Amino acid sequence: MRSFLLATIGVVLASPTALADGLSLAGSLWQCTRASDRSQFVITFYPGGGVGGGELENDxxxxxxxxxxxxxxxxxxxxxxxxxxxxxxxxxxxxxxxxGSLSGPGQANARLTGTETSSVERSAVTCTALSKLPKIGDGLVIPKNNHFIDLDQEDGELKVPAGVSLQAPGGR
Known part of the structure; x- marks a missing residue:
């Protein structure tokens, strides 16, 4: 399943540069860092307006x-x-x-900067373009209070059926 996800994401996001036309975010993948706690996450801008992402830890x-x-x-x-x-x-x-905003579009050092607002915090974020998705781990359960938790914890409630945000559109 993980290799299938990686293959389909690679097809969707494969391009010589993350921002092929120098301006559009469509089809781009980014690694972001929160200023509040230095935690990292990945976001993607799917062509057609959809989004995906996930928390990044230990590559x-x-x-x-x-x-x-x-x-x-x-x-x-x-x-x-x-x-x-x-x-x-x-x-x-x-x-x-x-x-947020995009700086350096079409350049190797393109960046996204902005503010992330969630149900628990607000933090400045800085993102750099990724050429490929890191290894995919387990998905995160959506608990009743919208905080992220690991699948091994018991206080969360998985909404069923669930889609995985880093799976290519139409691949569920």
């Missing part, structure tokens, strides 16, 4: 999961929008929203 990304019971195949609960160099990335099932 392994644990994908955010979402309730897929109300979505059609190829549809995502999260969305992103871009107006010039400004963007908004929103993943409602995890109560995450990032608003």
């Amino acid at each position: 392994e990304v644990s994908p955010y999961i979402f309730d897929a019971s109300e979505t059609k195949p190829g549809e995502w609960p999260g969305r992103w929008e871009q107006m010039g160099l400004r963007f908004t990335w929103s993943f409602p099932d995890q109560s995450i929203r990032i608003e």
Whole structure:
């Protein structure tokens, strides 16, 4: 399953540069760091407006999961929008929203900077483009209070059926 996910994501995100036309975020993958606690996560901007992501630890990304019971195949609960160099990335099932801007579009050192707002905190974030997805680990359970927890903990409740946010659209 993990190798399938990596292969399908690679097809969706494969391009000579993360920002092929120098301006659009469509099809790009980013590694972000929170200023508040230096934790890291990955986000992607799927062509068509969908989003994906996951928490990064020990060079392994644990994908955010979402309730897929109300979505059609190829549809995502999260969305992103871009107006010039400004963007908004929103993943409602995890109560995450990032608003920011793109600097250095089309360059190897392109960056996203902005503010992440979640149900528990607000933090400045800085992101750099990734050319490939890190190894995929286990998904994260969405607990009742919207905090992230590990699958081994018992106080969370997995919404069923769940989609994996780093799986290519239509691949669920």
